[in-house]
Amino acid sequence: MRDTTKSVLGASWAMSLFSVKQLMNIVNSGESQDGDTADAFDAATQATGKEFNDDMIHSLFAVGDDLQREIIDLIGSSLTVQALNPAKLMELPILKRSTDTLRSFVPGTNSAVLVKELKNKFGVFNLVKQVPITMDLSDEPPFKPLSELISRALALEEYPRLWVIEGLGHYHGDTFYMDGVVPRKILCGEEYQNIPAPALTMLHAGIGMAFAQHLMMTVNHLSPVSEIREILKEYIHLCHDNSQPGYEGCALESLGLISRHGQFYGETSPTQMVQIVSDELAKIDIDAYGYFWHGVGRATYFLPINFLPGYGSISHACDMIRSTAPDDLALCNAISGLSWGVTMVNIRDPEIMAHWISLQGEFLSSNDGLANGFMSGLIMRQDTTPNAPFIEEYYNHDPKGGVQALWKTMVKDPGDLAMARIYPALVKHKRFGEIFRYQSLDRLVDGLKSE
Helix, strand or coil, X not given: CHHHHHHHHHHHHHHHHCCHHHHHHHHHCCCCCCCCXXXXXXXXXXXXXCCCCCHHHHHHHHHHHHHHHHHHHHHHHHCCHHHHCHHHHHHCHHHHHHXXXXXXXXXXXXXXXXXXXXXXXXXXXXXXXXXXXXXXXXXXXXXXXXXXXXXXXHCCCHHHHHHHXXXXXXXXXXXXXXXXXXXXXXXXXXXXXXXXXXXXXXXXXXXXXXXXXXXXXXXCCCCCHHHHHHHHHHHXXXXXXXXXXXXXXXXXXXXXXXXXXXXXXXXCCHHHHHHHHHHHHHHHCHHHHHHHHHXXXXXXXXXXXXXXXXXXXXXXXXXXXXXXXXXXHHHHHHHHHHHHHHHHHCCCCHHHHHHHXXXXXXXXXXXXXXXXXXXXXXXXXXHHCCCCHHHHHHHCCCXXXXXXXXXXXXXXXXXXXXXXXXXXXXXXXXCHHHHHCCCCHHHHHHHHHCC
């Protein structure tokens, strides 16, 4: 019953953003599937959502749909015997979420941190959107040489440099599809051997985004699983075939980032698509499975619903991950990916990470995904913007609010380890793809030294 309600509301929201007439045309033409009520509305929603060519409209749909579905879950989980006990009333999920949201608007330190985080996220979002304009990228041949674009990107200020390079990687991958050419050796061919090292990680992440976006546009959550499986195999092949040795993981992780963001490929049920992809990757490539869930975690931080002031906090993104990750490997990777995103976006504002720890310290203490993602993000920053002042300042931050001990365990000590031991080993062995998934980086280095 709950799934049917979600599907009906999802279809209604899509209809209100598109139009009743368009939806009826789709239904009357037979594009909606036969089956139970939930499937019928689900098919109508997907067909309508495919018509959302504007990023803003698709983002509005994603926010509204996520809110409707989450509210239904909150109401459902609140309709228990506990609801009849006045002493337990404020512990009900729907009231707790409402209280947390309202609390964020109360003037004070916490609200200032949330406002700063929101500004940082919007800043990165706008920065990425403006890459084609900033870098004067052509959308048709002839395309400017990648080497020229990289040189210009590396000359930018330290903070935006990483995001621009990722955008260039995405663009570079797209140019082959624009030319109607299957990407082959597009970062590992002879002409790419002199790419500056600081650009390699995010260039690979960018081409992974291009591969994932173009392939995922050919399927959706209603497609036969066999078709989705073949798409995943092709994606894995493209990442390995086009990456420099040791950087494959940078590209592989982007599948999770794209899959979780439906607006990248016209998917109206990205959560369902994530589960389908997850199930298939678990069968065909367990390494790709880990990278995928790391990307899902990173993507969750940037979901449209998590841009809503108050409601869309880091802790809310964490809760979303905990409710969808199917096992411990997926959970650890996704929390690591979330921590990676939080670190990268807010590298100049360590109090934002400290605030997250203050809210969910108990859970985060039982899962070292935060520390792992932070280390990876720090290493990424050091590799892309060597010795930028905000790197060391971040993990040497002295937090307030009684989280000093947790900060030392989750941030300060891992930061020291990352800079003194992990990063030099990854530079020596050129294995930066390894930081795009959850694993013991300390053991990784031990293994590299024995090679």
